[in-house]
Amino acid sequence: MSLDTSGVRVEGPDVERSGEVLTPEALEFVADLQRRFGPQRDALLAARATRRAEIAAARWLDFRPETAEIRDGDWRVPPPPPGLVDRRVEITGPTEPKMAVNALNCGANVWLADLEDANTPHWRNVVGGQLVLRDAVRRQLAFTTPEGREYRLREDGDLPTIVPRPRGWHLPERHLLVDGQPAVGALVDAGLYLFHNAAEQLSRGSGPYFYLPKMEGRLEAGLWRLVFDHAEQVLGIPEGSIRATMLIETIPAAFEMEEMLHALGSHATGLNAGRWDYLFSVIKVFREAGPDFVLPDRGAVTMTAPMMRAYTDQLVAVCHRRGAVAIGGMAAAIPSRRDAEANERALAKVREDKTREAGDGFDGSWVAHPDLVPVCREAFDAVLGDRPNQLDRQRPEVSVTAAQLLDVAGVPGGRTMAGLRADVEVAIRYLAAWLGGNGAVGIHGLMEDAATAEISRSQVWQWVHAGVELDTGETVTGELVRRVVAEEVEGIGELPRLDDARRLFEQVALADEFPDFLTLPAYELID
Template sequence: MPASVVHRDPGTVLDRRSAASLATKHGRDGGDMADVRVDGPAVERGEEILTPGALAFVADLQTRFGAHRDALLAARATRRAEIATARRIDVRPETEAVRTGGWQVPPPPPGLVDRRVEITGPTEPKMAVNALNCGANVWLADLEDANTPHWRNVVGGQVVLRDAVRRTLAFTAPDGREYRLREDGELPTIVPRPRGWHLPERHLLVDGAPAVGALVDAGLYLFHNAREQLDRGSGPYLYLPKLEGALEARLWALVFDHAEQVLGLPAGSIRATMLIETIPAAFEMEEMLHELGSHATALNAGRWDYLFSIIKVFRDAGPEFVLPDRAAVTMTAPMMRAYTEQLVAVCHRRGALAIGGMAAAIPSRRDAGANARALAQVREDKTREVGDGFDGSWVAHPDLVPVCREAFDAVLGGRPHQLDRLRDDVSVTPEQLLDVAGVPGERTMAGLRANVEVAIRYLAAWLAGNGAVGIHGLMEDAATAEISRSQVWQWVHAAVELDTGETVTAELVRRVIDEEVAAIGRLDHVDQARALFEQVALAEDFPDFLTLPAYGLVE
């Protein structure tokens, strides 16, 4: 007999026959049906998402691909050790045929042909309505870095996505103000970003073990929305974060192939954009596009996660890999220019779109001077990106959409992209990608304090359930906390000397923490945030992701 699919909520037990019939329909023997248990609190309208069919579909993905994912996570550690020993990365000689071949990815699908302005944000109802009404081409619906994985956010985010796809999303604020989708004009194409491969979902158990968070997020979205999106002339599209190489892209391709077969979707209809936000991935861009194959559409260039990855991978490789203040490492630094120009060249050579990084500024509607400075900075950033050949870029606030659009319109005009600009002039070496020593800037006490203060403020908000946080005029997400705490860890272990003449030690960091927490004052979850920051910034062994211990503190 197949096992029941049950909730912890004693009032909800899902029909085992429904789950078994789905398994049989999908070619599985109902007798070996996985046991699926929802071990989380009830969520409003959760029954619309956690249906027997949807849970059986996610369980099927977990059963088929969970062990594969586990093996890839183990391979990450082996790869990191190899790189640390060699103190360099290079392209893989065994994939030379991929890099020299004449292949291309399929053309952009409907809704992703013109991506000049993409707005990012969490799947919170009010912010989702604002994002969909802002005039952007794409809404990156973030289930990852801008989202605390509280169970209410995980399930509630899927409710928002379901409504957004069907154009029924609405929200009434406590003050009575109503937020509804506009009825005039086209809305942005919806592209969710599931969690990275490393994160579990402990509230959904398959055969007694937590499911892979990425499979939960992507699986629930595809089950409920893939066919609907195709019927509406768009398609089931995703952003894929935190990938570290081609084998991880291949796993996503296998998941998508299987999902298309199970859900009766046309082959190649699930399309994805991969974020190149780790240093190993920067050396496998072409291989990743090749492995994702018919599902590949674009690559995206990040900043904070990319720098975080450089620190993580080369954390014990010597002083030449110690970064200056994170604020000093701009996208115009030589190694960052090498990274972004390489990405554009690879994408256009292979027929994929190149999407630029985040403009995190929050425009001020009260301070005209601050607003003018923020808009000028964003305009300069987006002008540089489109000049380099990018086909689109990200913003974090609706008020930045016109600024980004203006910069891209000035170059693209009526064209949807600039795939015809091949950037044959670009020739990037491994040494250029790894030229950390060539990044201008100092290591300062102000930089140390900023890392401590911003990370603790962000973590306090994250623990409260808010993954997208405005701090000092910038919209921050988990990537900010990662680069902040990893830089502190690196400076401690490298015994960095600051501009004040002080050496960064654990004792100095704790003193700074005391002072910054006192300056912050009363803030919900600040004590938990402080303890978490100390745990991940001052540990003897580097924690790979702060969100893993942080996840143990929510709910």
């Protein structure tokens, strides 16, 4: 399709029903956001590079002395809005019709409608995701498979609160040009959703809510505040009605949790503790800082590792001190309906994880599969009872230091050939699916998204450049990685886009200079 109006040009394949979301008025709203805030976004991305260079030179990171007044101040974010008071179970997944219906029917409190890591930004997914959200908000979502099986929203009871996650600040949308330049993907995702659904959500007793990913500090959160303030004025909706939960999934953000809540202001609702993206960020930021910052096998880095405990304890303490909700990480296990023993192992692991989070003070957590909703709910019910959350539980004993957050050397676990092979195989399998248009992929009993590929390829890059010695006695080199890639690809066999995935993996894992995000070169290979 090709549409050109008022300096906005849409270039992409035809998508059924696209006219319902790509209206001239909606596109002009997105163009307004792009023209106003695109340059500030560009400046913040440049500031990221400067900050990374400063940290690399110091080989250290600490809490910012210039923002101590914010950390020491007496302030709180607004109370949780309707639909986000009780968030004990949140299900995540892409905005694909069948999975969306299943997520909305599963009994969770919140559906994180993922336009980011679980979504390949094919144009049909970008537009189709907006159509799914539009229909879901109005309870009109339905899907029929080619075989005739129907999926519809249940008519009884409440559905989960819909909370979309737009793309991070770094990603462009090349199919939507404003004044000849690709728009910022985050502004396209958030802008289209707000234009079509903000007033509708408010009329239904909910509101326009978001999860905000990949930020690295208070200035990036502050840009979202400006976007939301402006959108409220243009759309004529009440001030502070747009609310957002920020993912703390970069190591710089872990040192600015309070500052980010403060910067988002009246739009702030809570923080979420990611895992893979957080570890990916640790590697990216400290990739040349020496052996003390080389992680063991990614599978060995659990949430009970000292540095991860410091991170989650800090998040809960900060949130509850400021009146914000604290949301735990992903349970990525996919229950097996064919293997009872494997299913029980998966459920036991999830139960242990969610019990720990509830005991630590989190107000809710994520699952990736409907069958895990009861497990997560049971763990949080045991702690919360009839209370909607545990915002009243303070953690005065928590006093996290920079050394604790950066204690990579204290993470137990080895660097093994099995770990290297897992990084290679899982990343290539995922990338093949991503290039084909599927951003949420079940691999070896786990639901994987783009963060999986990022931590895998970044770990391989780090091991090569650090000359890591494996348990087999072999040193990780580019030659060894290529040999392992060849062997793993042969073991995978036939898979669409496998050759492209292999080349892409080698490109981002073996480059001399570390590519900031693999999704940027990957984006050039789709559509």
